[in-house]
Amino acid sequence: MKTQITDLLGIESPIIQGGMAWVAEYHLAAAVSEAGGLGLIGAASAPAQWVRDQIRAARELTDKPFGVNIMLMSPYAEEVAHVVAKEGVSVVTTGAGSPEKYIQLWKEAGIKVIPVVASVALARRMERCGADALVAEGCESGGHIGELTTMTLVPQVADAVNIPVIAAGGIADGRGIAAAFMLGAEGVQMGTHFIVTTESQVHENYKNSVLKAKDIDTKVTGRSTGHPVRALRNRMTKEYLKLEAAGASFEELEHLTLGGLQKAVVEGDVANGSLMAGQSAGLVKEALSCKDLICKLTREAEALLKGSRP
Ligand code: TUI
Secondary structure (H helix, E strand, O other): OOOHHHHHOOOOOOOOEOOOOOOOOHHHHHHHOOOOOOEEEEEEOOOHHHHHHHHHHHHHOOOOOOOEEEEEEOOOOHHHHHHHHHHHOEEEEEEEOOOOOHHHHHHOOOOEEEEEEOOHHHHHHHHHHOOOEEEEEEEOOOOOOOOHHHOOOOOOHHHHHOOOOOEEOOOOOOOOHHHHOOOOOOOEEHHHHHHOOOOOOOOOHHHHHHOOOOOOEEEEOHHHOOEEEEEEEEEHHHHHHHHHHHHOHHHHHHHHHHHHHHHHHHHHHEEEOOOOOOOHHHHHOOOOHHHHHHHHHHHHHHHHHHHOOO
């Protein structure tokens, strides 16, 4: 599938694996890139040294382009921004903020810069600052989310900018990819489906929770604190939403989610951990290798875009 995104990034399929906190480590990123998509290492709130080690480990596993996602609310964002420039990764994506002050540094290092945006205003600003492409992420996504849905955000961003747009949020199969293209996207970013792939190092309990999830099994916590986060519903989200409705303080609520990703991803604590996942979890039914998943997605999307059923 050749698009502006495959040309820009030098990849075979216009499928980008989301830079999911704790989930997107080097085994997964390298497997996605080896399979012809773009793998990302999620820097999340990790220190710069961890990110450097991950980049070097991924490079041992693949010669193909891969990237790093920088979560801009991280206390280490500045250090990580310099590490990716020094290590010379192919692509940087950013989330949870505006990467304006780093764009020149990355461009000078020859890195393709792809900010994740949740609004037209930020999309326009990023284009003016020299971004190479954008991820327009709808609130169907897992993790930290904006307000708009993928269906409404992607065409509005595509109309507002001249750089290529990658759609994210709610996409887990070939139908979603074909639909994203109809909305004006030149590529897709998917997170949730990659959690369950065979190369993903995520605890089996978390993977099984995603595989079992139904349409209404995600919840958004933190709307009242200004940091909305979508995750699979469990004991933690139930308690959080109860406290939030009762007007609990930011500190009380934070306490409940402390270490939540580690509990979910490493310990497999599916009751108390933060099982970040998007609404597409209900579409994820089987655990495939990254190669088989990307082949299946591409085959399904191409058949639909040619006007035949997959
Ligand atoms: O960043 C994400 N998703 C994430 S980050 C994350 S780590 C985390 N852990 C615990 C609590 C909170 C986060 C988990 N999931 N997606 C990209 C994204 N960026 N979604 C929304 C935005 C966004 C929102 C507002 C980007 C920019 C923005 O405004 C910036 C501005 O200055 O206008």
